[in-house]
Amino acid sequence: MPDTTIVITGATDGLGRALATHLAADPSIRLILHGRSRHRLDALRAEFTALPARIDTVLADLSELAQVRGLAEQISSLTDHISVLVNNAGIGAGEPDGTTRQLTIDGNELRFAVNYLAPFALTQRLLPLLDAGAPARIVNVASIGQSPIDFDDLTLRHGYSGQRAYGQSKLAIVTYSLTLAQALDPSRVTVNSLHPATYMPTKMVLDSVGYSIDSLESGLIATLRLVTDPTLAGISGRFYDGTTPTRAHANAHRADIQRRLWEISEQLTD
Template identity: 70%
Template sequence: MARWSERVVVLTGATDGLGRALAGRLATDPQIRLVLHGRDPDRLAGLRRELADRPARVDTVRADLADLTQVRRLADDVAAITDRIDVLVNNAGVGAGEPDGTTRRLTVDGNELRFAVNYLAPFALTQRLLPLLGANGPARIVNVASIGQAPIAFDDLTLARDYSGVRAYGQSKLALITYGFSLAARLDPARVTVNSLHPATFMPTKMVLDSVGYSIDSLETGLDATDRLVRGPALDGITGRFYDRTAEARALPDAYDPEIRERLWRISEQLT
């Protein structure tokens, strides 16, 4: 029987970097039940072994977020595990360079890879999981975004012209923040809050070290900033914000434009 004092936290991209560190910290809390997502079954199994002696209950779910069919199945798998979600952390992502390369790649659905994984997947997953969010009291959605943003090329979303990994990454992260603002405006903050953050700059994760070759901020900096949005009592009822680490910040102006928000929402529904 479920322990009703548990808080159910669903975390994507939990097998590496910030996600793995966050899973490890949250797993020390006996009142948390973790549903951890990853793409590689061996790494998910290794994560379960690593967390086996922690007091939190842990379930794992697998999906390749570049494939929207698998994203939809992921939502179904989560719903089969729990009938409520207290926190959804959209953390999984593809960086601007290695190990995923800097050349333009399309997914099986015909979307640009970074836009698909960093934005369309969390959009589709969140929308499908909304009925479970707030089912057991106030819930939170946390989008791990970036201060590295670029305008959304609505007339060329796959970036067939002038492609770069940095531009694709920036477009996907601005889209995620913009969606967060739009969703926050549609939801009752007493039921579900939606906030996005830039957790830290160039943390020493595999993605950063493979791509950039050096780090600036510590992993602990990003971990503390993200955990604050997950569990910090000061964030109760706070919604529709973007944070640079722990300080409230401004995204690119496009994220606040009602016409751009509505256009992105419509296109996202069509693409997913």
């Protein structure tokens, strides 16, 4: 079996940082940690110097699809297999990234681009490395706050709100998780998504809503379970609220929506 190599996006803050910190204490693990700030990645690497896990860092702004493709190339240059891919990076419904409608350089709505198109494009490009690391896992950090996808107005020119954009992007990542799980052999690669916790005290949450509900520790425990729990071997195509299996928004389970989302995702990500 290959060495355990875990890729975490959005590892310099919040849940991603907490997950990386916990896993870095294990000498049998190699971490490939993503961030969009070189300064913060360097600070993270320096902080982890005394920890036993092997650490590599990769830089990319996930709002730009060219950089997402470059991120996949960076990761591929560092390893020939991936044991776990944690798609954690994301933008919330409000601050610090703002509540107004923003388009990326590719013309996509910002939250849809970062929270969904980036993990879709990255995961699709890393599937050969995940298969090489089998049994491997894909863990998509989503949310219980899911809104219907407007396929006729994906950039939400009409009726925009940060919460609606966020909910649409999170329904998309859950839908993708369910669709991809059906396409892969669960004995080789599993795909699950979760709502880790509600309003954890991360910078994104505190800047946006000003208060927290659940602890960061509760979100860490829920996410870590999908990453490492041996009892979940072969379990795929699930959505969890914390550690509890639950049903996602009804649209995520509709075959016509799964098919349409996949087709448009391929078109948008080339």
